[in-house]
Amino acid sequence: MSRFTSHMALALDQARAAADRGEVPVGAVVVSPDGRVAAAAGNRTRELSDPTAHAEILAIREACRLAGSERLPGHDLWVTLEPCPMCAAAISAARIGRLYYGASDVRMGGVEHGARVFDHPQCHHRPQVYDGLGADQARALLRGFFQGRR
Amino acid sequence: MSRFTSHMALALDQARAAADRGEVPVGAVVVSPDGRVAAAAGNRTRELSDPTAHAEILAIREACRLAGSERLPGHDLWVTLEPCPMCAAAISAARIGRLYYGASDVRMGGVEHGARVFDHPQCHHRPQVYDGLGADQARALLRGFFQGRR
Numbered sequence: 001m002s003r004f005t006s007h008m009a010l011a012l013d014q015a016r017a018a019a020d021r022g023e024v025p026v027g028a029v030v031v032s033p034d035g036r037v038a039a040a041a042g043n044r045t046r047e048l049s050d051p052t053a054h055a056e057i058l059a060i061r062e063a064c065r066l067a068g069s070e071r072l073p074g075h076d077l078w079v080t081l082e083p084c085p086m087c088a089a090a091i092s093a094a095r096i097g098r099l100y101y102g103a104s105d106v107r108m109g110g111v112e113h114g115a116r117v118f119d120h121p122q123c124h125h126r127p128q129v130y131d132g133l134g135a136d137q138a139r140a141l142l143r144g145f146f147q148g149r150r
Numbered sequence: 151m152s153r154f155t156s157h158m159a160l161a162l163d164q165a166r167a168a169a170d171r172g173e174v175p176v177g178a179v180v181v182s183p184d185g186r187v188a189a190a191a192g193n194r195t196r197e198l199s200d201p202t203a204h205a206e207i208l209a210i211r212e213a214c215r216l217a218g219s220e221r222l223p224g225h226d227l228w229v230t231l232e233p234c235p236m237c238a239a240a241i242s243a244a245r246i247g248r249l250y251y252g253a254s255d256v257r258m259g260g261v262e263h264g265a266r267v268f269d270h271p272q273c274h275h276r277p278q279v280y281d282g283l284g285a286d287q288a289r290a291l292l293r294g295f296f297q298g299r300r
Contacts, residue, residue: 052207052240070195085236090236110235115260115272
């Protein structure tokens, strides 16, 4: 398994663990410039009673806390689903270098859909964006989760 | 002083306190449906090494924690500056009923500028938005802060 594949595999593991906790199955991993996993998280909005506790936000906050900085230049973020506008703007604020995401999110996404947060002059840092990695597994997790709740 | 004026005055107090801490002077207040102040906060991104620690996010997280819920239906949010896309999306996710903000933010705003987070089908809850309240004071605080840092 390549390093890249393993980062998305870890994000998918976090998504699965979120589903097991009754949370929307999305997982995220922050990788430092030297290739180490700096932080990994899954959604915890229900558990924490926190609408901002998306996987990306929790992983970024943890990596920033460990780095002692509100910025993570040269870091990458891997996430199983297209970030929403909140997470996209946080990714920009944290100066994440590269964003890798799995499934597109027509309903809530804010990168290639809707608000398209990175595509405005008000966005002062745009990461490089790579999509579609592990998308089938990410979609299957989400589908299973929402079907199970009906 | 009317109740409405006093809520923005409290948000401005929080912005002033943020400036005193060396943070960008923005303040926010969450008001519960019965008119009580549920939470008040100013920016703490530097202090907390957290790029998501904007005034709005901190106030929403605290109000949610106290309510034991990731949603705050019927609550209002008062903030001295037009929210960025991250905060606008968090306001939507928290189901805030009414958003009152002071100064417009051409450079970073995500409500009436750039991403216009509430104006897309991917936004599933749009608060009522009222702008311009206390805008002069909010702008003067920001201007003084950034001039002092040059």
